[in-house]
Amino acid sequence: MSADLLSIADPTEQRPVPIAELFYSFQGEGVNLGRRALLVRFLGCNLTCGYRQAPATGDIPAQGTMLCDTEYTWNSAKHDLSDGVRHLTPQGVWDELINLDPATATPSIAPVDLIVVTGGEPLLHQDAILHLARQAALTGRHIEIETNATIKPNPKLLSPGVAFNAGPKLASSAVPRKKRIKPDAIRAIEASGQARWKFVVSTLEDLTEIAELQAEFGLTEIWLSPEGTTPTRVLERMRMAASFALAHGWNLTTREHVLIWGGQRAK
Numbered sequence: 001m002s003a004d005l006l007s008i009a010d011p012t013e014q015r016p017v018p019i020a021e022l023f024y025s026f027q028g029e030g031v032n033l034g035r036r037a038l039l040v041r042f043l044g045c046n047l048t049c050g051y052r053q054a055p056a057t058g059d060i061p062a063q064g065t066m067l068c069d070t071e072y073t074w075n076s077a078k079h080d081l082s083d084g085v086r087h088l089t090p091q092g093v094w095d096e097l098i099n100l101d102p103a104t105a106t107p108s109i110a111p112v113d114l115i116v117v118t119g120g121e122p123l124l125h126q127d128a129i130l131h132l133a134r135q136a137a138l139t140g141r142h143i144e145i146e147t148n149a150t151i152k153p154n155p156k157l158l159s160p161g162v163a164f165n166a167g168p169k170l171a172s173s174a175v176p177r178k179k180r181i182k183p184d185a186i187r188a189i190e191a192s193g194q195a196r197w198k199f200v201v202s203t204l205e206d207l208t209e210i211a212e213l214q215a216e217f218g219l220t221e222i223w224l225s226p227e228g229t230t231p232t233r234v235l236e237r238m239r240m241a242a243s244f245a246l247a248h249g250w251n252l253t254t255r256e257h258v259l260i261w262g263g264q265r266a267k
């Protein structure tokens with residue numbers, strides 16, 4: 001838990017933020033794989049994975065081998081972004097999350113101690129995350145932020161209770177390098193001491209690019225995460241990446257929610 005977060009004045013910023021989903025599940029990826037979590041999915045992203053630029057119409061085919069699995073949070077050419085979205089204050093988000101924790105209604109059940117913040121790109125909504133992080137610290141919970149590592153975190157978020165599952169996007173995303181690799185943000189996240197670099201892998205070329213990024217930025221803890229929204233695809237990617245990961249000293253996660261529920265939303 002974080003003394004820093006507790007000592008900052010309660011952030012009064014309560015402007016509503018767009019929320020795509022709030023749900024209770026297992027953390028499906030990474031160092032806390034399989035751990036029960038309360039998840040928040042923000043609307044909006046600053047990247048367009050699968051496309052060189054934001055598609056103007058739904059007909060434009062994806063150009064990358066890696067395609068965003070949450071296009072409904074940003075791709076207005078394909079999705080009605082207002083569908084199911086709610087604008088909630090950060091405290092409203094927190095209250096709903098806590099209501100999803102089964103321990104709230106049934107105190108004999110162990111409380112959920114992990115909050116996963118994702119999107120879209122959650123660091124577009126840092127004031128709200130700061131509020132969630134503070135509430136988490138006050139209640140003995142910790143936070144993981146699933147970020148594309150293009151935005152420098154607010155220094156107030158750099159605290160022991162807040163970890164970054166940071167996944168810079170690779171050439172296979174089709175996004176131009178200047179947009180997807182932001183050296184200042186990568187360095188700030190690595191310097192936090194709270195980074196787990198979690199790269200989505202879909203091709204062998206991805207593995208070479210990850211090794212280059214590791215050398216360029218001195219990334220310490222690397223995780224590979226298999227691209228895919230079906231169990232077959234996830235397993236294929238894991239088999240493709242496994243020996244390379246072991247040889248390079250990298251960890252390999254699966255995507256547990258995909259193995260259990262396929263590509264279903266809010267799982």
Ligand SMILES: Nc1nc2[nH]cc(C(=O)O)c2c(=O)[nH]1
Pocket residue numbers: 025026027028029039116118119146257267
């Ligand atoms: N269960 C579950 N765990 C997750 N961890 C990261 C997720 C994401 O979409 O960023 C995610 C997700 O969508 N579901």
Ligand code: SF4
Pocket residue numbers: 045046047048049067068069070071119120121148169
């Ligand atoms: S950064 Fe994440 S949410 Fe944004 S387009 Fe890429 S995969 Fe999708």
Ligand SMILES: [Mg+2]
Pocket residue numbers: 069070
């Ligand atoms: Mg995801």
